[in-house]
Amino acid sequence: MSSPRTRVAIIGSGNIGTDLMIKILRLSKTLEMGAFVGIDPESDGLKRAERMGVPITAGGIDGLVAMEGFKDIEIVFDATSAGAHKRHNDILKSHGKTVIDLTPAAIGPYVVPPVNGEANLDQQNLNMVTCGGQATIPMVAAVSRITRVRYAEIVASISSRSAGPGTRANIDEFTETTSAAIVQVGGAEQGKAIIVLNPAEPPLIMRDTVYCLADPADTAAIEASIEEMVKEVQSYVPGYRLKQKVQFDTIPADAPIRVPNSDEMASGLKVTVFLEVEGAAHYLPSYAGNLDIMTSAALRTAERIVETRAAKAAA
Structure with missing residues (x-):
């Protein structure tokens, strides 16, 4: 019997957030989409998420916290902006969530998977550089x-x-x-x-x-x-x-x-x-390799966090 997947949320319904959501849905064997968050109810990302059966909110970070399933979400990806990330991180930290930051805010340590991907998996906030x-x-x-x-x-x-x-x-x-x-x-x-x-x-x-x-x-x-x-x-x-x-x-x-x-x-x-x-x-x-390498690195990092936690729990 397979173990339950770790529920995650993505804040940011633009290009990066939407691509990451699709990667999680199609590729990940350990992550499950728990929420997709935006601020524009007419955005293509939110509409696409809804069609794919992902719980959505157009209420931003406050809408996410108010969602019924928020307590079950363990990891939150922030794909908004450096300016918005500080508030997002403060709120998510107060709720005990692990944050993977896809903005250049650089609150947490820099993570580049093939270089230092194993070094900071226990941190509350991890920054994916750019x-x-x-x-x-x-x-x-x-x-x-x-x-x-x-x-x-x-x-x-x-x-x-x-x-x-x-x-x-x-x-x-x-x-x-x-x-x-x-x-x-x-x-x-x-x-x-x-x-x-x-x-x-x-x-x-x-x-x-x-x-x-x-x-x-x-x-x-x-x-x-x-x-x-x-x-x-x-x-x-x-x-x-x-x-x-x-x-x-x-x-x-x-x-x-x-x-x-x-x-x-x-x-x-x-x-x-x-x-x-x-x-x-x-x-x-396919020309948008900049999008792909960012979201792929974030996905790899989240999956390694989950794998490391599972290994520690089993030890």
């Missing part, structure tokens, strides 16, 4: 586990069509949160993040570029580390892949370059990684 962070931080970490990374810079390019109002409202938080996570999770000494909303038609697939200024090291070892990390990400985001071979450029000691945002001059090894992320098209088309 879509760009989920795609690129594993590559920075893959380099930093081989050699010191003095500086890492990432450029995330996504289709304008896959950037909803929540994403657009959080551009500043995106850059700040991703830059901090490049250091705290990726292991670089300094980090910088840039996001590009590409209006091209037809829409282009998510593309990411990662630049690392590293100490000299065995390039074959770095490349192997990167390829191994790509496979780890592909275990939950099948459309994640290297666009071309990793590039290496030597910066000689007699011709150093200036490290961005500092007066330091440095030589060493420049590592460049080109990625693309194709989405699973659970809600938006």
Whole structure:
């Protein structure tokens, strides 16, 4: 006899919340949708949830707390905005709920599943960084586990069509949160993040570029580390892949370059990684890989929380 699934709620009926709901309904063997929450009763996400038999409310966080089944919900995903998340978290914390934050609010520790996914599963609030962070931080970490990374810079390019109002409202938080996570999770000494909303038609697939200024090291070892990390990400985001071979450029000691945002001059090894992320098209088309990698990472994290709790209970 199978054990009961853990009931979860999603706050935010936009692109990210709706895609995550569909993933839980279609893919998860341990999670069950207990509530889908929005503020616009006419939103496509709420209407879709209702058609799929998921309990809904258009009353926001207050509507969620008032729902009959709220007491049975253990994990709440917040897919709204960084500004709204603080109040949401305060309320959910007072009710003893575990919160997985898909906004750049960064109240809880940063979580990137293949890098530090097992480290913070007992925390009340876990932050999923950003879509760009989920795609690129594993590559920075893959380099930093081989050699010191003095500086890492990432450029995330996504289709304008896959950037909803929540994403657009959080551009500043995106850059700040991703830059901090490049250091705290990726292991670089300094980090910088840039996001590009590409209006091209037809829409282009998510593309990411990662630049690392590293100490000299065995390039074959770095490349192997990167390829191994790509496979780890592909275990939950099948459309994640290297666009071309990793590039290496030597910066000689007699011709150093200036490290961005500092007066330091440095030589060493420049590592460049080109990625693309194709989405699973659970809600938006496959070009929206930025949506897919964020929701896939959140789903993976919630399932690991449930599995860890079950293992502890059985011990």
